[in-house]
Amino acid sequence: MTVQGDRRKFRREGADQRKEALVRATLGLIAEEGVRGATVRAIAERAEVTQGLIRHYFSTKEDLVLAAYTQHMDALTEQTFAKAEGATPRARLAALVVASVTPPVADAGSVALWAGFLTQVRQDARMQEVHARSYHGFRDRLEALIAEVLAQDGRAADSRDCRPLAIACNAVIDGLWLEGGALPDAFQEGELAAIAVQSVGAILGMNLTGTEAQE
């Protein structure tokens, strides 16, 4: 004769699915409510489990946040480069630039997420590592693409020349990404994309406008 209170029914799930659900819940909460809103209880509720389960999969909340940060940054880079398609290197670069300042990569939630994590990046060595890896990962791929574009034009394309260009292009992209996400109403539809393509073209000394649609 069991007491049979109104104890909650549940299904057992694989560790990976549960972890991912918890990570998703964490990201959603930080994006919408800020780091402050991402409490253990709120995360559990959004993932439709009870709070104790979090401890079963992540030995501490810090670990969960680290996992969430890693996934978010990886997804951001991947999402951006996935759209960098085209016949010519120049077209791929233009497409990449446009994708960087256009939803879903550039939106208020992504920026809020990024900013929310930055605080913890300064205090947690593991977070710092993910941050550095993510930044360099993006920039190195950007530098490689820039090198391709320059080579196509018969211009010097070794790293000494390309590195500062990549840093500069990355900065414009980041700046516009940030401002678009933090102040969405300050710009017209497509305005940021046009400015981004124009500016990256200027920095590289070539005309990139229109190339994202070519071929």
Place this chain on the structure above:
Amino acid sequence: MTVQGDRRKFRREGADQRKEALVRATLGLIAEEGVRGATVRAIAERAEVTQGLIRHYFSTKEDLVLAAYTQHMDALTEQTFAKAEGATPRARLAALVVASVTPPVADAGSVALWAGFLTQVRQDARMQEVHARSYHGFRDRLEALIAEVLAQDGRAADSRDCRPLAIACNAVIDGLWLEGGALPDAFQEGELAAIAVQSVGAILGMNLTGTEAQE
């Protein structure tokens, strides 16, 4: 016969001085420990008062944070433009660009502060207002300076042309400011400044290099 416990001695101060001390303590804590570390108790301790006094000057902690944010952003803009001196508009622009990506404007604390506040910007209408005012304040002054520079070269300088240029230049500056602050060890001394001057020059279609030292 007073009980005379070891009650803390204190000095009375003007409202302005106390408010400013509390604001300074708040900014310092957010920069160093993150928003999480800026508790009422920690702020009071750093300002060398007891926590009750905060409520005497700010009716809520939110108000204190708003005051701190306002002061920080205003100081940042002011600090930057204060260094934008020079005989020619071109020299002033170059100096402004360099100052934007050089300490004390660009440093880890300032960036951390900015990121820490961004969360609250999305949730508090008053914070949002300060954010928008601060961004546009900086960009409008930048646009005016760009217009001067273009006019000197005999180029068109109305707002339709200058606005996108100002947005783009602002973005490079912000991007480099951000990356320098968030990842200080990834760049060499002066590297960001050189890239910034180079890139802004490219965007505006002119050579800005070296002008910050001229005259």
Place this chain on the structure above:
DNA sequence: CGCGTAATTATACGCTTGCATAATTAACCT
């Protein structure tokens, strides 16, 4: 000099937080 009052301290309350631990139960194994 002593009185009044605003500035400051002291204390406490109710809530939320992250984390620990014990009780339960769904699903797999033979």
Place this chain on the structure above:
DNA sequence: AGGTTAATTATGCAAGCGTATAATTACGCG
């Protein structure tokens, strides 16, 4: 089938949070 065990829930705890309120005290003013 039924026992085993890992996944999940339920409950509790100590610490820290922002805020409220009452008790003190420094200081200007007559």
